[in-house]
Amino acid sequence: MNRLNRLIILLVFGPAMICAGIACNRQVVPASQINVRFGSYPSSEEISTYIIQLEKLHPDYADIYEIGASWEKRPILAMRITDEKSGDPEKKPAMYMDAGHHGNEKISVQSALFFVTYILDNSERDPLVAHLLKTRTLYVIPLVNPDGNNAGERTNKNPNIPVDLNRNYEYGWQAGFDKDRAMLYGGTDPFSEPETRAVRKFVLEHKNINIALTLHSGIDRLHTPGFTIQENFPQDQQEYDIISGEAAILAGRNGFYSPALSPLGIAKGGGGAGTTMAWLHANSIYAWTVEVYGDGKYPWETVDKYNPPEKHIEDLCNRWLKPFLYYWSTLPNLGLYGVKVKNDTLYITVGNDGKFPMDALVQVWKKGQKVYYLSVDNLRENSREIMIPLPPEELTGDFMISLSGNTTTGPQNDIFKLSLSLSGTTWSISTAEGTFESKLPLMNFFK
Numbered sequence: 001m002n003r004l005n006r007l008i009i010l011l012v013f014g015p016a017m018i019c020a021g022i023a024c025n026r027q028v029v030p031a032s033q034i035n036v037r038f039g040s041y042p043s044s045e046e047i048s049t050y051i052i053q054l055e056k057l058h059p060d061y062a063d064i065y066e067i068g069a070s071w072e073k074r075p076i077l078a079m080r081i082t083d084e085k086s087g088d089p090e091k092k093p094a095m096y097m098d099a100g101h102h103g104n105e106k107i108s109v110q111s112a113l114f115f116v117t118y119i120l121d122n123s124e125r126d127p128l129v130a131h132l133l134k135t136r137t138l139y140v141i142p143l144v145n146p147d148g149n150n151a152g153e154r155t156n157k158n159p160n161i162p163v164d165l166n167r168n169y170e171y172g173w174q175a176g177f178d179k180d181r182a183m184l185y186g187g188t189d190p191f192s193e194p195e196t197r198a199v200r201k202f203v204l205e206h207k208n209i210n211i212a213l214t215l216h217s218g219i220d221r222l223h224t225p226g227f228t229i230q231e232n233f234p235q236d237q238q239e240y241d242i243i244s245g246e247a248a249i250l251a252g253r254n255g256f257y258s259p260a261l262s263p264l265g266i267a268k269g270g271g272g273a274g275t276t277m278a279w280l281h282a283n284s285i286y287a288w289t290v291e292v293y294g295d296g297k298y299p300w301e302t303v304d305k306y307n308p309p310e311k312h313i314e315d316l317c318n319r320w321l322k323p324f325l326y327y328w329s330t331l332p333n334l335g336l337y338g339v340k341v342k343n344d345t346l347y348i349t350v351g352n353d354g355k356f357p358m359d360a361l362v363q364v365w366k367k368g369q370k371v372y373y374l375s376v377d378n379l380r381e382n383s384r385e386i387m388i389p390l391p392p393e394e395l396t397g398d399f400m401i402s403l404s405g406n407t408t409t410g411p412q413n414d415i416f417k418l419s420l421s422l423s424g425t426t427w428s429i430s431t432a433e434g435t436f437e438s439k440l441p442l443m444n445f446f447k
């Protein structure tokens with residue numbers, strides 16, 4: 001966020017919101033002292049206070065944006081989480097996550113906040129998190145429907161007829177259903193509601209979003225767009241199947257069952273019409289509806305089919321930590337792993353440590369002239385060493401290497417400026433722009 005916007009938010013919104021929370025305390029306090037402890041279900045005001053404090057505690061990793069307001073004028077906040085020192089946050093491949101479209105599905109909000117908190121608290125301690133923060137961006141709207149959260153209701157607080165926000169998106173939208181069943185009422189038009197308009201604007205403004213998770217509860221399931229959308233995007237089904245399957249295995253540990261997998265069709269109306277997920281996919285973003293809790297599978301799941309008893313909140317949030325990190329790590333991430341000179345030949349190693357495949361174009365420039373290019377197809381959780389046959393007299397000096405990737409989820413471009421010099425028999429390589437990436441076998445973290 002630019003400094004001006006940050007200032008406006010702090011002036012207009014920050015103090016007011018902090019005072020609206022549990023204590024009028026403008027000092028930075030440890031996250032553990034804020035009333036979001038993953039052992040209770042906080043109010044929308046407490047959640048806003050918590051998000052603001054997270055940003056203050058982690059200024060190099062978190063930014064917040066006020067992206068809109070609900071019918072009852074509660075702010076809707078979005079977070080951007082990434083290592084701001086490494087690369088342009090708006091150009092790194094990004095995952096989008098939202099929660100709390102349905103105000104009564106409070107555990108979805110807790111799961112998103114727990115995920116964000118873990119990442120920020122472990123930005124330097126956990127090597128997987130540190131790497132993901134360097135190479136990828138995460139956008140989160142932890143609570144889309146703050147009015148519904150405070151009222152404990154599924155719908156928003158539209159004073160005419162409350163709207164089911166997860167039926168108010170454009171793709172496959174229908175007003176749907178009789179007005180007495182506001183539970184699935186899609187509104188007067190697509191994006192008739194301020195809450196969904198805020199989501200739309202935020203998502204469309206961030207072209208680096210490649211995949212998305214939209215969190216719900218009430219059933220224990222990973223939904224993919226399915227049916228009609230699948231007919232439009234048949235090539236995507238393989239990626240959905242692979243990633244859903246692995247995420248489900250990761251969610252089925254520590255005493256939890258694996259969630260069921262299911263396509264959520266829109267062809268027959270009902271279930272999938274006008275959902276966030278369908279709209280995201282129609283905008284070329286791989287999207288899952290993650291239902292984090294429900295189905296009555298556990299003995300302690302007796303009172304509320306949407307939310308676990310408070311003493312089980314943290315376990316439930318913990319359950320989703322690995323699957324969410326896994327989803328984030330699947331983003332294609334093209335990197336330059338190394339450059340070396342051996343036997344008077346230049347070697348460049350390029351790789352993609354994400355799960356989504358990528359075709360890369362490697363170009364090498366010297367003194368403004370392109371001296372070499374090669375396309376490397378289907379990089380996916382691997383790397384390739386390229387041998388560049390330059391005449392020996394060409395090997396010293398300043399080089400520019402550009403990597404451009406065409407992925408199934410969008411483009412990526414990186415530039416590196418390097419200087420090669422020979423002293424005696426030793427080559428040295430210095431980088432003027434761009435950084436080498438550590439070659440981290442990401443999938444080992446999920447074994």
Ligand SMILES: [Zn+2]
Nearest residue numbers: 102105216217
């Ligand atoms: Zn829901």
